[in-house]
Amino acid sequence: MQRPQEPHLKTTKSNLWYLKGTINIGLFHRRGIGLAFTKFINVDSGENANSRKSTKGYIFSLGGTLITWNKKQNWVFLSSTNFEYMAFMEVAKKVNGFWTYLLSLA
DSSP states (O other), X not given: OOSOOHHHHHHHHHHHHHHHXXXXXXXXXXXXXXXXXXXXXXXXXXXXXXXXXXXXXXXXXXXXXXXXXXXXXXXXXXXXXXXXXXXXXXXXXXXHHHHHHHHHHO
16 A cells, blocks of 8 residues: 555554454364355345335355355335346455455465
């Protein structure tokens, strides 16, 4: 980063405090399972006719170990197709970011 600003310092401090507090927590990976990256997404587009709220959620696992998830969030869309597109695009961005991170570790 060429010119870090105050928000970058705050985020870095927050990350370091999180790591310090979770130093004894880790992911368990069994030998021989492999590192298959699995993605699950659930999209419910406006089932409630009164509120027209749509929900989505996703889970990612690596080698059978849960690594990230997102709780369901309520969105209001007039079109179920538009909601599904937005939900899938958000998950695609998360997948792309995760893969970029994994490749940076290699």
